[in-house]
Structures are given as C-alpha cells and as structure tokens.
Amino acid sequence: MKYLDEFSNPDLAKRLIEEIHAVTTRPWAIMEVCGGQTHSIIRHGIDQLLPDEIEMIHGPGCPVCVTPLEIIDRALAIAARPDVIFCSFGDMLRVPGSDRDLFRIKSEGGDVRVVYSPLDALKLARENPDREVVFFGIGFETTAPANAMTVYQAKRLGITNFSLLVSHVLVPPAVAAIMESPTCRVQAFLAAGHVCSVMGTHEYPPLTDKYKVPIVVTGFEPLDILEGIRRTVLQLESGRHELENAYPRAVVADGNQAAMQMLNDVFEVTDRAWRGIGMIPGSGWRLSHAYADFDAEKRFAVTDIHTEESSLCRSGEVLQGLIKPHECEAFGRECTPRNPLGATMVSSEGACAAYYLYRRLDMVQAVGG
Amino acid sequence: MAEATWIGPIPDPMPGPAPAAIDMDSWVCPAPLRDSPAIVMGHGGGGAMSAELIEHLFLPAFGSAAQAEMGDSAVVEVGGARLAFSTDSFVVKPMFFPGGSIGDLAVNGTVNDLAMAGAVPMVLSTAFILEEGTALSEIGKIAEAVGAAARTAGVKLVTGDTKVVDSGSGDGVYINTAGIGFIPDGVDIRPERAEPGDLVIVSGDIGVHGIAVMSCREGLEFGTTIASDCAALHGLVAAMLATGADLHVLRDPTRGGVAASLNEIAKSAKVGVTLVERDLPIPQTVRDACGLLGLDPLYVANEGKLLAIVSPEDAEQVLAAMRQHELGREARVIGACGTEHPGMLVTRTTLGGTRVVDLPIGEQLPRIC
Numbered sequence: 001m002k003y004l005d006e007f008s009n010p011d012l013a014k015r016l017i018e019e020i021h022a023v024t025t026r027p028w029a030i031m032e033v034c035g036g037q038t039h040s041i042i043r044h045g046i047d048q049l050l051p052d053e054i055e056m057i058h059g060p061g062c063p064v065c066v067t068p069l070e071i072i073d074r075a076l077a078i079a080a081r082p083d084v085i086f087c088s089f090g091d092m093l094r095v096p097g098s099d100r101d102l103f104r105i106k107s108e109g110g111d112v113r114v115v116y117s118p119l120d121a122l123k124l125a126r127e128n129p130d131r132e133v134v135f136f137g138i139g140f141e142t143t144a145p146a147n148a149m150t151v152y153q154a155k156r157l158g159i160t161n162f163s164l165l166v167s168h169v170l171v172p173p174a175v176a177a178i179m180e181s182p183t184c185r186v187q188a189f190l191a192a193g194h195v196c197s198v199m200g201t202h203e204y205p206p207l208t209d210k211y212k213v214p215i216v217v218t219g220f221e222p223l224d225i226l227e228g229i230r231r232t233v234l235q236l237e238s239g240r241h242e243l244e245n246a247y248p249r250a251v252v253a254d255g256n257q258a259a260m261q262m263l264n265d266v267f268e269v270t271d272r273a274w275r276g277i278g279m280i281p282g283s284g285w286r287l288s289h290a291y292a293d294f295d296a297e298k299r300f301a302v303t304d305i306h307t308e309e310s311s312l313c314r315s316g317e318v319l320q321g322l323i324k325p326h327e328c329e330a331f332g333r334e335c336t337p338r339n340p341l342g343a344t345m346v347s348s349e350g351a352c353a354a355y356y357l358y359r360r361l362d363m364v365q366a367v368g369g
Numbered sequence: 370m371a372e373a374t375w376i377g378p379i380p381d382p383m384p385g386p387a388p389a390a391i392d393m394d395s396w397v398c399p400a401p402l403r404d405s406p407a408i409v410m411g412h413g414g415g416g417a418m419s420a421e422l423i424e425h426l427f428l429p430a431f432g433s434a435a436q437a438e439m440g441d442s443a444v445v446e447v448g449g450a451r452l453a454f455s456t457d458s459f460v461v462k463p464m465f466f467p468g469g470s471i472g473d474l475a476v477n478g479t480v481n482d483l484a485m486a487g488a489v490p491m492v493l494s495t496a497f498i499l500e501e502g503t504a505l506s507e508i509g510k511i512a513e514a515v516g517a518a519a520r521t522a523g524v525k526l527v528t529g530d531t532k533v534v535d536s537g538s539g540d541g542v543y544i545n546t547a548g549i550g551f552i553p554d555g556v557d558i559r560p561e562r563a564e565p566g567d568l569v570i571v572s573g574d575i576g577v578h579g580i581a582v583m584s585c586r587e588g589l590e591f592g593t594t595i596a597s598d599c600a601a602l603h604g605l606v607a608a609m610l611a612t613g614a615d616l617h618v619l620r621d622p623t624r625g626g627v628a629a630s631l632n633e634i635a636k637s638a639k640v641g642v643t644l645v646e647r648d649l650p651i652p653q654t655v656r657d658a659c660g661l662l663g664l665d666p667l668y669v670a671n672e673g674k675l676l677a678i679v680s681p682e683d684a685e686q687v688l689a690a691m692r693q694h695e696l697g698r699e700a701r702v703i704g705a706c707g708t709e710h711p712g713m714l715v716t717r718t719t720l721g722g723t724r725v726v727d728l729p730i731g732e733q734l735p736r737i738c
Contacts, residue, residue, distance in 0.1 A: 043724055044718045044720050045721065046722065047722075048722040048723070049720060357724075358725050
C-alpha cells in the first residue's frame, strides 16, 4: 500500500514550489475547501513555502466543524437514552454541545461507541435486537454513500431498530454562498478531491462561469496540493476561470455512478444550517420520504431542541476566510483544543485547531520578537 | 417493509460475524469537558488531564507525605546507595497482541522505567487482579510470559499478590508491578539535564507497539503484519553507559509516543527540542496504518525503544555502542536541543516548513475522512 511517499517526494515538491514562485506576479487569495487539505497544508508547512503573494484561506470543509450545535444537542439527548446504542465517527465524540459532550454522556452511563464503518453500526443493530442503534451520519458527499448504505441495507433486511441522525452538508452550495458574501475575498478554490470522487465534477462549471472564479479539483498529499495551487495560480495569472482536475487518479468527471444512484434514492436536498455560518439554502441532505422511518430525529422526537451558538466564538468568520484563527480574541485564551468554544477548535481538521497545534511557534516568536 | 428501489450491485451486507464496535473502555478520551465531576478516560491518558488530577487531587490530599518528582522512577538513598523505585499498572486490551502480551508489558514496562534512570533492575513485585470467569489457560499463558520476560531481563520476582473481582468488574487480568534497581556511582540521568546543543537519539523504529495493538483491537482489524517491539531496555542502557559517556536524559516513549516524551523533557529542562522529520525512522507499515487512520506516528506508543539526549561530543560513541546492541541496531540522531522556543517541541517538515508538535491531551482519535 504505497500511496503516501510518492506524493510527498521533497525533490518534486521543491520543483513545484519553484514553479509556483516563478509564475506568481501578484497577490492572490485561494481557498482550500476541505479540512483535510487544511490539515495537510499546515502539517507539512506548505503555506510557509509559498510566495508571500499567495494567501491560503481555510474553507468550511470540516464536517465536524460545521455540524450545528443544535444537532449536537439532539445527538446528546438521544445518546443519553438507556435504550440506545449511539454510534459515531471518533471526531464527533469530543465536540461540545451546550453543556456536555458524548464522552460525558458515556461517563454517565450512556452506551456511546466509536465505529470506523457505518455498516458496523448496522451490525450492532442486528446483534442487539432489543436495543435501538443510532448512527450519527455527518459529513460531506464523501461519507454520504457509506451512511446511505446503512439505511438501504436496513430497509432491505428488515432491521427496524436502526436509525440515522443525519446532518449531511454539500460543497457546491457552500462555494456559492461564500462567493455571494459581500465581504468575500476568495479569488479561486481548491475543490475537495474526495467529494468529487463521489460526485464527479459536473457541479462546478456553473460556478466557475457565474462567479468568474477558477476551481481546481485537488488531492490531499503535499504534491497534490502544490499541483492544485500551481494550476490555480496559472489560471489566475492568465485571467482564466475554468474547472480543472488536478486529482485524476481519484476523480473522474462522471463521479461514482453507483454511489450517486444510492444517494438519490436515500437522501433528498434540504436547507441546512452550518455552524458558524448559518443557513445555506439547498446545502444539505436529509433522508428521503422512502426512508423517513429511519430518521432518528423523528423516532426520538428531538426536533424541538433548539440551541443558540456562543457569542464569543468567531468561527463563522474563520470558516468564511474573513479572519485567520489567531485573529480571534478568544484563540489560545478562552478557546483551546482542551476547552473549545467552537467546532473549528475541536476537530484536528478544524482551522483553529490546526493553527493551535502547529503554528503557535510563529505566534510565540511574533510576540516575543 | 417494501424493497428499496435502488438495484445496483451492493457488497455482501453482513459477511462473517459482526465485529463489535470499538470498545471505548480501551480508548482514552482526548478532551472531555474540563468541569467533569467524575473520572473520564482522559484522566488516565498520561497527558494534561492526568497531570491535573495528580496536581489538584492527589498531591493536596497526600500533603506532606508526598515527595514525588513526577518522573517514571523515584530515586531514593538507602545507606549511601542510590536506588531507583518505580511502579506501573497494566490494563491493556487485548491481553494478547502480535509480538507480546500483558505479561511481557508488565515486566518490561517497569524494568524500562528503572532503566531510564540508569538503574540496574534487581527485583520486581507482581500483583494480579483477576476477573471471575477468566480461563485458567489464559492466566497460565500470561504467567508464563511474566516468568519468561523476567528471566530474559535478569530480574527476580520477589513478592506478589492475587485478588479476584466479580465478573464484569475487570477485563480478565490487570497487573501491577513495582521494581527496585541500583543506580551505579556517577550516573545522573534525569529530564532536567537536557542542554542546548545536545542531540536527540532514538534507538530504532517508532510507532510499532501502538499500531500492533491497534491492529488487533475489536472493530479495528486492518490486517497489518506488524508485531509489538516490547522489550527490556536495561541491557542497551548498560552498553551505552559502558562507553563512559555522560548520558543526560533517557526516556522510553510509551504512552503518548515520542511527542509526549520530548515535550516533557523540553518543559523540564526549559530547552527547545527540534526534530528533523526526514530523519524519523517510521516503518512503512506504521506510516500506512497512520495514514489510513489519520494518526501521527509521533504520538503512537512504543514499548521497546528509548530516546537518549547526549552532548554532541558523546553522541558518536553512544551511537556506536547502541548499534552494537541487538535493540539499538537502527539507532540514529533525530533532532537537537536548543535555546529557541524553550519548552516546545518543533518539527522541521520534509518539505522545509516547521510545525509545533504539542503535548497530547489524550490519545488521538481517528479523523473522519
């Protein structure tokens, strides 16, 4: 399984960095959409190696970060029920709701479990017919097919003690929302490669045309990201605004047809609130009418739980690229990975956590001279 | 229930017996809310929360009876001789893993704690807490592993204890060992002695034990062939001391990995530690597993490796002696101590950037995508 080293080769990276320096003549603001890309950029120090003219803006592409507080509170209410086995991806367990997180629910006796595959949750449901098994189905288009597969199979196999708490979000409406913002500074996007490996690239040409903005489908290893940036800068410098695929080893234009068929069957588009940003029309998926029986929010009657976000936290501005994480007054003071105020400080893919973990040195040196 | 409409090919829905979801009792909670009124898993993680529990609960309660320097071993003077004294409890799940068992860990863990003070381990106590219903054949295998590890390490098991708890009150077997070792004259090894200019040496590949254990945990079988590096390190330490070199610091980077150990040393000695990413010996299997799970090898546990901090003048002969020893064949320099960024661990990335490597709050949780 060699897929990392080839795409981290320092000699090739150096050549790409030199090419980017050579073609850059003016300041450009480029947003990487996906939290996985943010993590990789900061972890490898890629942004430190780019020309000063190029500013990377960290986008809203961390699913843990954008899941609204309200949904977290609903998850906590469901997970606290004695009849429920609540299953989730690991990242979500430490996201604080209004007053607790899933770890706390567990220490108080709740049956909360980390699973790697959503289908493991379905297996738990089959093995525990006297318990209700709920899977916290969050994520972008990338995680959606596996989550959809759970209810597809549950329905087919007649497993009735399984349900999904769905908070799926979609990338293209978020890109549009960012471009529509009157304070938008973004001049180009690195699109999230793994989202496109599921959905293909057909959703993006309308965006490049309407907003006159280059979009380059980009992977996650250092060379992938540098190549995405190189192609983006070439477009910006030459005044083009096109869709390009810089991640062809994973992305084809038509996407994954089988996955998309299943997504069409299981989900339907809905308006979705993004933590820190607010409501974005048509930016999420909920279970379709055919699968409404598997909707955990309805099954456990938690739709009346409504929650306001913290007023101190400026994660919305971070997620829109309006401020850098350390420009928030609470950063590193009231808000740390240990005691996060907002979701961007929680997930290791969150921009604030990435800055806190990897970039405090710059800040210490800046403060200390 | 009606058959779903999607008719594409789907994988076998339930191949084989259902793996249970990952049992979170064996995970360490990374960042539960600060005001938890009860013990959560994070309190046992060896990171920030463990330190707070000791500082704010145990030490005030112990009052003047406490005389702990918070190192892995205490150093006590008895009749002019200096003795190292250490204790450790072992609750690893599963009890057997590729390359070892809880029995090997119980002996080697305490032997290594003594060895990291430069002590020659002499005697060990072993206390077993056994869960009602555990098969005698399993206890027998573990006891044989304890005996074999002690014979290999050349330590005597001089006292012990056995207790049984109700079924459901334990995970089969918990083991506590305590050990005493003799510190030769002239040996003064402790974290505070790291100095600017000193080099950081690691005795071999990192991340091996943690990935080996993870590879066979319930719900997380990813079929890697890696075996734990569990081993007693006092022979290697003796070979290093025999060179006459002045070893400043030794540490076995167990829970929390290389990152936790070097952070603690940086804070104790008020030096900045800088690692060179391309010099880190990380085996391909560990790289791959960490890549899949979104983990950082620097935080993954080791059980048969040591970190040594020595002056540049001594480094060459220490390295030569290590490479002559079976457990140090791959020893190499991975970084240095300096006056910049005191108290912090920083890595120079392979691409040429830098990033801070923070003290873990608890164990890492796999990222979502």
